[in-house]
Amino acid sequence: MLLSAHNSSVQGTSQVNFQMNYCSNCGKRVTERIPEGDDRPRHVCEACATVHYQNPKIVAGCIPVWKDRLLLCRRAIEPRHGLWTLPAGFMENGESTEQAATRETREEACATVENIELYGVFSIPHINQVYMMFRADMSTGEYQPGPESLDVQLFEEHQILWDELAFPVVRLTLEHYFRDKKSDHFPVHVGNIHQHPARQG
């Protein structure tokens, strides 16, 4: 479980365009420049010649389904405290995407899932994240709030609180899901979410 800045930075800013001051290898000051043979600025340590790369992070999550209803979590952490989301969080080293999505569902909603199927791959370039969302059957009807959730509930489509969803990617995933559910055909959706011009983040 992750109660720290790690998970609370999902769609936040704390891991975005991370500013590096010192070399994590030798402790000397880093500079920002384009390394030889490269085409974009990196944090470079001139003392030990280490180039420090920063790359997008994967956020893996589920649409947990139980008897025609799906499970949403009300966030107990910032950003978007109090708003509803699908269980999702940063993939960890050493796991697969499915394991990450399953773990996050267990941590945030205390729910176990099976028959997990990739459903959405959504890039969010301005915050350097790629969401990988899976459809999944809940193994039992049991769930309860994990430490990062105020509440966890099963919803039918007409019960969804569309104005109280935490993130655009959650809305997009749910819109695809309910549209595809009518035909019982669930292709993998690939898309991008761009910054809303009126606000940052």
Add this chain to the structure above:
Amino acid sequence: MLLSAHNSSVQGTSQVNFQMNYCSNCGKRVTERIPEGDDRPRHVCEACATVHYQNPKIVAGCIPVWKDRLLLCRRAIEPRHGLWTLPAGFMENGESTEQAATRETREEACATVENIELYGVFSIPHINQVYMMFRADMSTGEYQPGPESLDVQLFEEHQILWDELAFPVVRLTLEHYFRDKKSDHFPVHVGNIHQHPARQG
């Protein structure tokens, strides 16, 4: 273009289980411990209270197709110098998965692609990478080796040098592709590649 350790560490070890000695924020020594509310060891700076997370990286690439043949690159860099691969490399901050795959194809094979479609999502937990492979049509029949390639060639299925492929994920992607090509039906494949017991990496 990336001639540095960044790209050459695809399926290599230089970014894997990265050892951090100093805090990149304040330059003090870090310790390795489980932070409060967390459940796994992280690099933690006791001086400035920063927790340094490490997460899997996305490697995005293409199967570039031109008139019933597909494009492979012969690697000019380690690891697997001299072996054949699909154009692929680390996704950069600020881009989408499709943009990353398109860029890598341009950099490694000097080829432009269109009609890009997600085809494979392959987790490689032991090296903390997730490959995202796309099928794509080459816009023209033009290609040539980029700085990271010794050679670039179009191959029909019977011409593939199966014993000279650089990485298991390339073999897996091509096996799926030629199987699906028989029915002209290309579902998105999700899978995991685990460490070969007989060797590291």
